[in-house]
Amino acid sequence: MSSPSHPIVLTSSLNGPVTAFDAVSGVPLCHFSGSRSPYHGLALVGNSFIATSHISAETSSASIHLYNWWSSTALHNFLVPEPVAPLSATLDGLYLFAGGLSGSIHALSVPSGEILASYSAHNKPVSCLKISQDGSLLISGGDDGTISFVPIFQIIEASPDKSSTSLMLQRFVAHDGSVTAIDSIMAQCNSTIISSSLDCTIKIWGLLDGTKLRTVTFPCAIMGIALDQIRKEFFAAGSDGFIYKGSINAGSKKHVNQTQEFIRWAQKHDSGIVSLVMVSETNNLVSASEDGKVYIWEIETGEAIMGLDNDVGSISDMVVANGMERGLNFGKKADNFYDGYSGLCRVELSRSLKDTLDIEDVLRVATKDRSRAIDMLESAISAYERLLELILKEAKKGPSSSKSGNEKHSL
DSSP states (O other): OOOOOOOEEEEEOSSSOEEEEETTTOOEEEEEOSOOOOTTOEEEETTTEEEEEEEOTTTOOEEEEEEESSOSSOSEEEEOSSOEEEEEEOTTSSEEEEEETTSEEEEEETTTOOEEEEEEOOSSOEEEEEEOTTSOEEEEEETTSEEEEEEHHHHHHOOTTOOHHHHOSEEEEOOSSOEEEEEEEOOSSOOEEEEEETTSEEEEEETTTOOEEEEEEOSSOEEEEEEOTTSSEEEEEETTSOEEEEEOOTTOOSOOOGGGTEEEOOOOOSSOEEEEEEETTTTEEEEEETTSOEEEEETTTTEEEEEEOOOSOOOSEEEEEOHHHHTOOOOSOGGGGOOTTTOOOOSOOOOOHHHHHHHHHHHHHHHHHHHHHHHHHHHHHHHHHHHHHHHHHHHHHHHHHHHHHHHHHHO
């Protein structure tokens, strides 16, 4: 029987490595070194890779580091035309998008790192990126308070002479401050997006026309958002260290009193929360703050049930790898994740679920074949044992039978 897969929490830092934690035990598993990653500069790329934005402390050159799950050092270093911060990748891991300081978004092929297209999405730096729930749109937010969304196939297939405006499905002014996070709720009718901002609001919008459906105002800037599995409730990451929970209720067009809009959980973080992620396997919420603290929360009670042992310091971003979906298998003890000589993770994490199932099928057939061979061998041994018994009986009868025959002949 295969060992269970656990969700893996990954945190990045401006000053330290990317650290992987087992979300069930809270134990650090391994480190990925060599990156100085800014806010929103960490992303999972398919099943096999981890990407981080990087600014060199020595040369100030900009790049994107691509890691696989085997090694603590970067596998590839993608050069980009400008410093980039937010990253987002397609679900299949074939394309990676990076938001630049100029307001442009760059599309890269993985794992080659080739820049397939670049287009201007905002008038100020790109502050956040998100692939829509159905994987069809790239949604971006900017420091200029605008939100834009573009069909991903148009970005990938865009000709060099195609204008940025012709790519965009929609672009509108959403907030008075920088857009800090975006998520989407895709439906046959009334698809919506939800956005948060430094202007202390969360807003819900109609996807097709950018119509504002609802505004929720908070006592502080909101640095990130997460949605529950059925996308009926939101969780907001406060710059004051609190988590706020509220109902999305996308059909409401009125701005209700804020005391009826959300509840505030008990405080665990001493500084601003930079990231919130819902863990689908356990239906828990994970929060990470600038001071380096990471907590796992029970969403029904609003209680923190575990703190992760982070010794790196400040955190700039956090993501969660779903073990079952990404083929991660952390059934072995934590000390199996370290190689004392090279720092390599020794457990195969990049194997796809399909490959794993194929291997299980092969092993199952091999087990049946082995059982059949053992049965045949046991039958053969039994036959040889019976044959040996007959030979021994004949051997015992042989002399007496011969002597009796001679006596009769002499008579």
